[in-house]
Amino acid sequence: MAFAVGALAAVRVACAVDTTQLPDPALQARYLALTHELRCMQCQNESLADSPVDLAADLRRQVRELLLAGKSDQDVRDWMTARYGDFILFRPRYSLRNAWLWGTPFGLLLIGALVCWRVVRARTALLASDDEPPEEDGHA
Amino acid sequence: MNRFLLPLGLFVLLAVVLAVGIVHSPTKGLIASPLLGKPAPSFSLPDLADPSHQVRSVDLRGHWYLFNVWATWCGECRAEHEMLLKVQLAGVVPLVGLDWKDDPAQALTWLKQLGNPYQAVAVDSSGREAIDWGVYAAPETFLVNPQGIVVFKQIGALTDEAWTREILPRLAPPRAAGS
Numbered sequence: 001m002a003f004a005v006g007a008l009a010a011v012r013v014a015c016a017v018d019t020t021q022l023p024d025p026a027l028q029a030r031y032l033a034l035t036h037e038l039r040c041m042q043c044q045n046e047s048l049a050d051s052p053v054d055l056a057a058d059l060r061r062q063v064r065e066l067l068l069a070g071k072s073d074q075d076v077r078d079w080m081t082a083r084y085g086d087f088i089l090f091r092p093r094y095s096l097r098n099a100w101l102w103g104t105p106f107g108l109l110l111i112g113a114l115v116c117w118r119v120v121r122a123r124t125a126l127l128a129s130d131d132e133p134p135e136e137d138g139h140a
Numbered sequence: 141m142n143r144f145l146l147p148l149g150l151f152v153l154l155a156v157v158l159a160v161g162i163v164h165s166p167t168k169g170l171i172a173s174p175l176l177g178k179p180a181p182s183f184s185l186p187d188l189a190d191p192s193h194q195v196r197s198v199d200l201r202g203h204w205y206l207f208n209v210w211a212t213w214c215g216e217c218r219a220e221h222e223m224l225l226k227v228q229l230a231g232v233v234p235l236v237g238l239d240w241k242d243d244p245a246q247a248l249t250w251l252k253q254l255g256n257p258y259q260a261v262a263v264d265s266s267g268r269e270a271i272d273w274g275v276y277a278a279p280e281t282f283l284v285n286p287q288g289i290v291v292f293k294q295i296g297a298l299t300d301e302a303w304t305r306e307i308l309p310r311l312a313p314p315r316a317a318g319s
Contacts, residue, residue, distance in 0.1 A: 041171070041276035054241065055276060058267040083274040085174040 017052050018060060027067055034063050034076055039088050047090065173274050173293045180207065180284045181272040188239055188247055188261035195236070195262035197288070204233045204311055207282040208258070208298070209270055211242040212250045214278040220297035221254050227303065228257035232311055233283075237261035240270045240278055283307055 018035065022028040032049065038059070040051035048056050048063070059080070066076045080088045092098060180197065187193040208224065210217040227235060237258040239247045244263060251261075264270055273282065283292040283306075291310055294302045 055267070058241075058271060062268075062271060082174060083271060084276065085171055085274070087171045 017056075018049055020060065020064060022064065022067070030073060031063060031067055034067075034073060035060055037090050038063070038077075038080055039090055041084055041088060170295045171276070173290070175274055175282070175290045176293060178290060179288050180282065180290050181269070183262065183269055183272070185238075185262035185264060185269060188237070188244060188251075188263050191244075191263070195260045200236065200284070201288055202286050204286060205259075205284050206233055206235045206298075206307070207238065207273070207284055208235055209238045209240050209273065209275050209278050209280045211240045211278050212246045213242065214240075216297050217279045218254075220279050221257070223298050223300065223303070224257040225255050227298070232308070234259040238269060238273075239263050240275065241265065241267045283310060285310075 020028075020031065022031055035049035036047045038048045040046045040048050040053060040056040040059070042053045042055045043051050046056075048059050062079070063076055066079060071079070077089065086093060086095070086098075092101075094102060182197040184194045184196040184198075187195050206227065210220070224235060227233070235258045237260070239261050241264065244265075247261070247263075251258075262269070273280075277295070279297055281294040281298050282290050285291050292306055294306070
């Protein structure tokens with residue numbers, strides 16, 4: 001059993017797209033986090049960490065070099081977006097250009113609340129008029 | 141009247157959103173380059189024809205050029221090649237090639253067999269230069285103005301349409317465009 005698990009682990013390592021091991025464990029953790037949140041531009045639905053294509057390997061090399069050069073996580077993200085645009089970030093940034101995207105749900109909620117309020121008001125007005133003496137109808 | 145105003149307003153809003161979506165759908169898969177309107181990356185790379193010589197961006201300053209990223213492993217580049225030869229024949233703007241992560245010997249054979257439309261071909265064996273240009277799939281072509289600013293990017297093969305509608309009008313001197 002232990003042998004089987006060991007063999008499986010070996011297979012996993014052999015199949016892994018990215019076998020990078022940085023000397024410093026903290027750096028390695030940051031490297032893994034970054035390569036998982038950057039998009040492979042060629043496959044577009046995979047992260048740099050998961051993609052087997054050549055370009056992803058080149059971009060991982062860039063992340064590695066930037067980290068080893070002492071750059072911060074934000075420096076790496078900025079370096080990437082300067083070349084490939086915001087699209088390379090799986091976690092979108094808040095910017096004026098995509099503010100509508102973040103704002104629309106709240107706008108819709110507001111519209112819903114407004115409609116709700118108007119309906120309730122109309123109903124209560126209707127109820128109030130029902131309470132009035134029947135001779136009102138005679139006048140009309 | 142008021143009863144119809146809200147549904148009508150919502151309908152118009154939805155129509156506008158859908159219209160924008162339809163208009164943009166052909167370019168939906170393409171990613172706008174952040175390089176547009178910005179200075180082209182500076183480079184100094186070995187010349188494919190003569191590796192002891194360097195192709196340098198500073199030498200390209202002062203005139204327009206098309207920067208075409210290609211490779212022999214790229215099928216679409218082969219399809220594009222005929223268009224590049226046409227561009228060379230037109231003689232309006234020089235083509236500078238970037239041979240991206242390629243085998244130089246194969247690249248030279250390719251140019252010998254299919255014809256060489258380039259004024260010079262820079263060799264990017266490591267793929268670093270292509271990353272600086274934000275290249276994600278060959279072929280890609282950039283139009284760079286005399287000030288070294290990237291003014292247009294074609295993702296995928298250069299087409300007749302892109303050439304006549306996007307590139308030629310930008311190359312035309314203001315005097316000719318005005319008359």
